[in-house]
Amino acid sequence: MPETQPSRPSPCSIQEEKEPENELPQDLGEFLSSLPKDKDWVLPHLYQYQGFWHSPKYFRGLLACQQHFQPLDTDIILITNPKSGTTWLKALVYACVNRVIYPPNSENHPLLTNVPHDLVPFLELELYNELNHLPDLSSIASPRIFSTHLPYVSLPNSVKDSQCKVVYLCRNPKDTFVSLWHFCNKLRNENQGTLLLEEAFDLFCRGVCINGPYWDHVLSYWKASLELPRKVCFVKYEELQENPFVHVKRLADFLGYSFTLEEEKIGVVDEILKLCSFENLSNLEVNRTGILSHRGGGENQAFFRQGKVGDWVKYLTPEMSDRFDQITRQKFEGSGLDS
Numbered sequence: 001m002p003e004t005q006p007s008r009p010s011p012c013s014i015q016e017e018k019e020p021e022n023e024l025p026q027d028l029g030e031f032l033s034s035l036p037k038d039k040d041w042v043l044p045h046l047y048q049y050q051g052f053w054h055s056p057k058y059f060r061g062l063l064a065c066q067q068h069f070q071p072l073d074t075d076i077i078l079i080t081n082p083k084s085g086t087t088w089l090k091a092l093v094y095a096c097v098n099r100v101i102y103p104p105n106s107e108n109h110p111l112l113t114n115v116p117h118d119l120v121p122f123l124e125l126e127l128y129n130e131l132n133h134l135p136d137l138s139s140i141a142s143p144r145i146f147s148t149h150l151p152y153v154s155l156p157n158s159v160k161d162s163q164c165k166v167v168y169l170c171r172n173p174k175d176t177f178v179s180l181w182h183f184c185n186k187l188r189n190e191n192q193g194t195l196l197l198e199e200a201f202d203l204f205c206r207g208v209c210i211n212g213p214y215w216d217h218v219l220s221y222w223k224a225s226l227e228l229p230r231k232v233c234f235v236k237y238e239e240l241q242e243n244p245f246v247h248v249k250r251l252a253d254f255l256g257y258s259f260t261l262e263e264e265k266i267g268v269v270d271e272i273l274k275l276c277s278f279e280n281l282s283n284l285e286v287n288r289t290g291i292l293s294h295r296g297g298g299e300n301q302a303f304f305r306q307g308k309v310g311d312w313v314k315y316l317t318p319e320m321s322d323r324f325d326q327i328t329r330q331k332f333e334g335s336g337l338d339s
């Protein structure tokens, strides 16, 4: 991470600025031009800020939420590297904490008609990324659940200083990479063509991907979870797949929404797992044909592909797999983190 950062523009001045559509305000443009840049997987460039790579599309949101987001102690913040299972985590946590008003088997459960991203909005990608507008979050019923892909270093200080809870979901780098590669290729237009797997692999290994380096992102939250176990809960996608019952109960305990024995006995946890399963969510009309209410209205189905552990074997050569293992060993050495 660079020791000194260029001075950043104030998100307020960003708001006041009148800008033509799709153009960055002058001070944000100047700010970006002072940052290191490298190739993006979809747009021309990613920019490095506080040691991590970000899309120019979301810098406004990043800076504005760093400056303005004020969490409540009851807030829940879900954090992931992109393509680590964010959509699943959003569904699970939403269903757990709202299970009294929305029993998981109810016919009008919001998850049946809304993509999880529309129920649990992203701070920097959506809420704080609006031009000339800061969100009014005061009317959202408690517990408010938000999400972010920001690395720990860039998390608003207000989040670190408050009593709000943070859940970090980590997925193994190989499946995360393959999922990201598929996703980005969906976002590329016809003229751009397909981003070759080999090129994406090289960028990912160098840390150049949205919110990358992947390993530094994971490690920063792993360390935070060790230092602040009551604030940061670290969950692995693979463990959630292997034993969802145990891990969802652990999540609910951590968030202060423990299941009672009676709830367990009558199958509330199982109902939540069923509601949020890949099988169920990916087949809902809203997730098959709907579009996001934010971020230019991308297709909801892009968030559901395979939902499996180990799909990477179909894509990575043994050499690529070895390189990933090598980087992972080197980055995670001594941290107690093994995948």
Ligand SMILES: Nc1ncnc2c1ncn2[C@@H]1O[C@H](COP(=O)(O)OS(=O)(=O)O)[C@@H](OP(=O)(O)O)[C@H]1O
Binding pocket: 080, 081, 082, 083, 084, 085, 086, 087, 088, 175, 178, 179, 180, 182, 276, 277, 278, 279, 281, 303, 304, 305, 306, 307, 308, 311
């Ligand atoms: N319910 C459920 N259960 C298990 N897995 C699921 C679920 N929903 C989405 N997925 C899989 O998660 C991958 C998408 O990652 P994210 O949700 O993190 O995407 S994003 O960062 O919010 O864009 C993507 O993984 P891949 O299938 O490997 O591409 C999705 O299929």
